[in-house]
Amino acid sequence: MDDLRRIERTTDMNDTKISAKGVQVYYGETHAIKDVSVEIGDKTVTAFIGPSGCGKSTFLRCLNRMNDTIDICRVQGSITMDDQDIYDPRVDPVQLRAKVGMVFQKPNPFPKSIYDNVAYGPKIHGLARNKADMDGIVEASLRRAALWNEVKDRLDSPGTGLSGGQQQRLCIARAVATAPEVLLMDEPCSALDPIATAQIEELIDELRQQFSVVIVTHSMQQAARVSQKTAFFHMGHLVEFNDTDQIFTNPQDPRTESYITGRIG
Amino acid sequence: MSDANLSGAVPIRKSSLLEQSALVRKRHRTGTILRWLGFSAITLVLMFLAILLWSIVSRGVPALFQYQAQIELYYDPAVLNPDGGDVSAEEIGTINLRTGFERGIFTSSLRSTLENAGIDIEGTVSRRWTAEAIGALDAAGLTGASAIIAAAPTPADAARQLGQAGSAVRAAVAAMDGDDTNAAITARDAAAQALNDLGFAQAADRVASIDPSDSAALAETGYQAALTDAAGALRQPAQFDDAALSSIIFATNRRDVRDQLVDNPDLVGTTEKTGVPIDISVTRYLSGELSGVGTAQMPPGFDIGQLALVDAMVEADLISNSFRWHFFTNPYSQSGEITGIGPALMGSAYMMLVVLVFSLVFGVAASIYLEEFAPKNRFTNFIEINIANLAAVPSIVFGILGAAILFTLMDLGFGSSIRGTALLGGLVLSLMTLPTIVIATRAALKAVPPSIADAALGVGASKVQMVFHHKLPLAAPGILTGTIIGIAQALGETAPLLLIGLSVSTGAALLSSPFSGGLLEQAQSMPTVVYLLAQNQDAPVREGLAQSAILVMLVLLFALNILAIILRRKFERRW
Numbered sequence: 001m002d003d004l005r006r007i008e009r010t011t012d013m014n015d016t017k018i019s020a021k022g023v024q025v026y027y028g029e030t031h032a033i034k035d036v037s038v039e040i041g042d043k044t045v046t047a048f049i050g051p052s053g054c055g056k057s058t059f060l061r062c063l064n065r066m067n068d069t070i071d072i073c074r075v076q077g078s079i080t081m082d083d084q085d086i087y088d089p090r091v092d093p094v095q096l097r098a099k100v101g102m103v104f105q106k107p108n109p110f111p112k113s114i115y116d117n118v119a120y121g122p123k124i125h126g127l128a129r130n131k132a133d134m135d136g137i138v139e140a141s142l143r144r145a146a147l148w149n150e151v152k153d154r155l156d157s158p159g160t161g162l163s164g165g166q167q168q169r170l171c172i173a174r175a176v177a178t179a180p181e182v183l184l185m186d187e188p189c190s191a192l193d194p195i196a197t198a199q200i201e202e203l204i205d206e207l208r209q210q211f212s213v214v215i216v217t218h219s220m221q222q223a224a225r226v227s228q229k230t231a232f233f234h235m236g237h238l239v240e241f242n243d244t245d246q247i248f249t250n251p252q253d254p255r256t257e258s259y260i261t262g263r264i265g
Numbered sequence: 266m267s268d269a270n271l272s273g274a275v276p277i278r279k280s281s282l283l284e285q286s287a288l289v290r291k292r293h294r295t296g297t298i299l300r301w302l303g304f305s306a307i308t309l310v311l312m313f314l315a316i317l318l319w320s321i322v323s324r325g326v327p328a329l330f331q332y333q334a335q336i337e338l339y340y341d342p343a344v345l346n347p348d349g350g351d352v353s354a355e356e357i358g359t360i361n362l363r364t365g366f367e368r369g370i371f372t373s374s375l376r377s378t379l380e381n382a383g384i385d386i387e388g389t390v391s392r393r394w395t396a397e398a399i400g401a402l403d404a405a406g407l408t409g410a411s412a413i414i415a416a417a418p419t420p421a422d423a424a425r426q427l428g429q430a431g432s433a434v435r436a437a438v439a440a441m442d443g444d445d446t447n448a449a450i451t452a453r454d455a456a457a458q459a460l461n462d463l464g465f466a467q468a469a470d471r472v473a474s475i476d477p478s479d480s481a482a483l484a485e486t487g488y489q490a491a492l493t494d495a496a497g498a499l500r501q502p503a504q505f506d507d508a509a510l511s512s513i514i515f516a517t518n519r520r521d522v523r524d525q526l527v528d529n530p531d532l533v534g535t536t537e538k539t540g541v542p543i544d545i546s547v548t549r550y551l552s553g554e555l556s557g558v559g560t561a562q563m564p565p566g567f568d569i570g571q572l573a574l575v576d577a578m579v580e581a582d583l584i585s586n587s588f589r590w591h592f593f594t595n596p597y598s599q600s601g602e603i604t605g606i607g608p609a610l611m612g613s614a615y616m617m618l619v620v621l622v623f624s625l626v627f628g629v630a631a632s633i634y635l636e637e638f639a640p641k642n643r644f645t646n647f648i649e650i651n652i653a654n655l656a657a658v659p660s661i662v663f664g665i666l667g668a669a670i671l672f673t674l675m676d677l678g679f680g681s682s683i684r685g686t687a688l689l690g691g692l693v694l695s696l697m698t699l700p701t702i703v704i705a706t707r708a709a710l711k712a713v714p715p716s717i718a719d720a721a722l723g724v725g726a727s728k729v730q731m732v733f734h735h736k737l738p739l740a741a742p743g744i745l746t747g748t749i750i751g752i753a754q755a756l757g758e759t760a761p762l763l764l765i766g767l768s769v770s771t772g773a774a775l776l777s778s779p780f781s782g783g784l785l786e787q788a789q790s791m792p793t794v795v796y797l798l799a800q801n802q803d804a805p806v807r808e809g810l811a812q813s814a815i816l817v818m819l820v821l822l823f824a825l826n827i828l829a830i831i832l833r834r835k836f837e838r839r840w
């Protein structure tokens with residue numbers, strides 16, 4: 001099983017999807033991200049780990065420019081996606097976010113029906129030409145998120161009426177419905193029980209076929225289970241970035257070692 | 266990594282759960298006191314509210330019913346078309362309201378209606394006055410007066426005889442007051458003789474037996490006052506004329522009836538059974554508020570002769586008490602009988618419409634801009650603070666502002682066309698309502714969870730889409746509540762409207778549709794009409810109809826609030 005996976009990993013690791021160089025992030029006076037450079041591969045799951053407050057979410061939000069919505073936040077350095085600078089003034093963050101989907105820590109479905117939740121993104125991006133198209137997108141997205149069988153009979157019922165795990169999968173369906181190239185997930189399982197977590201992890205592994213996935217997690221086991229690459233952040237620095245196996249079996253930096261063995265945190 | 270050394274911690278004390286410690290008891294005491302304070306405050310408020318409502322309802326509801334005389338109103342061609350020939354509307358329009366309508370139509374119609382109902386008008390009046398005279402005499406011990414009055418050829422003769430006897434008694438009192446005993450005896454005996462001549466034998470004996478020096482004893486008998494009063498009462502029926510008759514009903518200045526005839530001259534020559542309002546002072550007698558006995562209990566301007574006729578009309582079933590429908594359609598008038606709140610209701614409704622459109626559009630737009638798009642700098646901060654301050658500005662200040670705009674427009678040459686219109690009123694009230702709506706809208710927008718905004722932005726919605734697709738729908742209940750509260754406030758605002766002429770346009774008629782210029786017609790408004798009603802010269806208007814109008818406003822406000830609740834329920838399906 002383990003061997004099988006390793007083979008998979010090596011075969012799938014191809015081009016770089018997103019490349020960050022010398023990224024600095026400031027919240028007013030606070031220097032939250034200090035000179036981080038990282039390369040995120042296509043069709044790869046990259047895990048960000050690190051103690052609370054080290055800047056994982058901040059860095060993740062740089063990748064789809066969600067930090068733009070925070071007035072006091074300043075981002076420096078360069079982040080490119082497919083060799084295009086995403087902070088170029090000509091780039092519309094709206095267009096970027098359609099390509100770089102995001103799933104948040106707390107499930108946040110819209111207070112609308114399950115169908116409308118999934119259909120919203122395709123609708124505003126004009127991805128469906130007619131109702132049948134849209135139905136197809138909604139079904140495919142819900143199937144991707146492994147939610148279709150549970151909700152297919154109640155697509156008109158409110159999305160907020162689902163269980164926490166179902167809601168999170170609905171949010172994943174919503175994110176994949178816009179056909180993104182990269183999926184950012186900020187602690188997607190922190191509010192979920194082990195069964196729902198397992199479902200989502202399985203899902204992430206499947207999504208990897210098509211997307212590049214970046215996942216922030218506090219669970220070392222989760223990082224080890226789902227990711228091929230792991231980045232360890234500490235106090236705003238990217239301390240170590242390597243193959244997940246390497247990080248967990250042979251960490252190069254003493255800080256990484258103490259974190260994964262449970263001594264910092 | 267927990268510290269096993271607990272030396273710094275609070276020592277554990279053993280105590281029973283079943284007995285309360287002093288601290289817990291104290292807390293309970295404070296809690297109980299606060300609970301009671303809160304409860305009594307609520308009770309007190311509810312009590313005042315109940316008193317207020319009761320006072321309004323108990324006056325306002327009965328005032329919505331009106332006593333009307335059912336009169337066969339004959340549109341007499343002799344009055345309305347004296348030249349004969351074709352009836353001309355123009356000619357009717359020039360007929361004098363007093364001589365033509367009050368006398369020619371109303372008084373004669375009332376007279377014939379009463380006669381047809383078998384009421385002897387003069388007889389009824391004089392019988393009541395005669396009874397009054399007899400009553401006065403009886404009360405003084407001068408019994409048997411009815412025979413004397415019946416024996417006299419006319420009531421006027423009886424009045425003269427009684428008056429002479431009264432003068433004799435007065436002369437006797439004066440003489441007995443003097444030093445001349447002989448003169449006193451003569452005068453006393455003359456008075457006794459006069460009483461005896463009239464047939465008051467007992468009284469004559471009593472006067473004759475009074476000590477000639479004791480003028481007080483004679484004065485105490487009260488004969489003189491009773492005789493004079495009776496004489497006065499007997500003279501009254503002769504004074505009963507057309508004016509006295511027609512003042513029972515509302516017949517003066519019936520411009521409305523004249524206008525009706527001008528519009529429809531075919532009515533001339535016809536007879537219509539019409540409910541003509543009873544004079545508003547007389548209604549106080551009919552409702553039992555005034556008993557009609559004695560000056561203090563007499564409707565101002567009336568006497569017992571007229572009340573006798575009213576009684577006769579009640580007996581003949583000519584007076585009905587019916588709902589005052591026209592109160593809701595008629596324009597405001599000084600005369601309580603026909604005053605109404607029709608144009609005022611329309612004016613207020615139009616103003617609310619203007620307020621709704623202006624303050625909602627501008628208020629919501631301004632709030633969305635300030636909340637979502639405006640850069641956070643000193644300037645927007647300043648604006649924010651001032652919007653909050655604006656909400657506390659007394660409404661009369663807005664009135665002054667409206668007046669200033671009005672004067673500017675007047676200087677520019679088209680002020681008089683906008684003065685007193687619903688549009689101007691609505692604009693001034695919009696200014697007042699704007700801060701309320703802005704504050705409510707911003708609070709509602711702030712209350713939308715940020716995770717929803719993140720979700721929307723996360724799937725690539727633009728900021729505008731995020732606001733309009735997600736935040737605004739979620740904020741809608743709050744915005745609606747704020748709007749309705751603001752509008753309800755504006756509905757009751759009086760001061761600014763007084764300043765921009767919405768109270769003086771008392772001739773205002775019903776307005777045309779707001780889409781065909783109704784907004785630019787002279788309007789009235791509910792609060793200013795309430796103000797005018799509460800200043801009316803007639804107590805029944807001040808104390809009755811003003812409350813009715815307030816009741817209507819309260820019902821409207823209540824309806825608005827219900828609407829707010831319904832809308833909130835409808836939109837507040839926060840799944």
Ligand SMILES: Nc1ncnc2c1ncn2[C@@H]1O[C@H](COP(=O)(O)OP(=O)(O)OP(=O)(O)O)[C@@H](O)[C@H]1O
Pocket residue numbers: 027030032050051052053054055056057058059070
């Ligand atoms: N909106 C903000 N305004 C100001 N400072 C912020 C803001 N968001 C984050 N920070 C600061 O930036 C630093 C990094 O925060 P970030 O949320 O990225 O941490 P994190 O690694 O995601 O932590 P956690 O694991 O607890 O989610 C922290 O010191 C935090 O206080």
Ligand SMILES: [Mg+2]
Pocket residue numbers: 056057058186
């Ligand atoms: Mg975080």
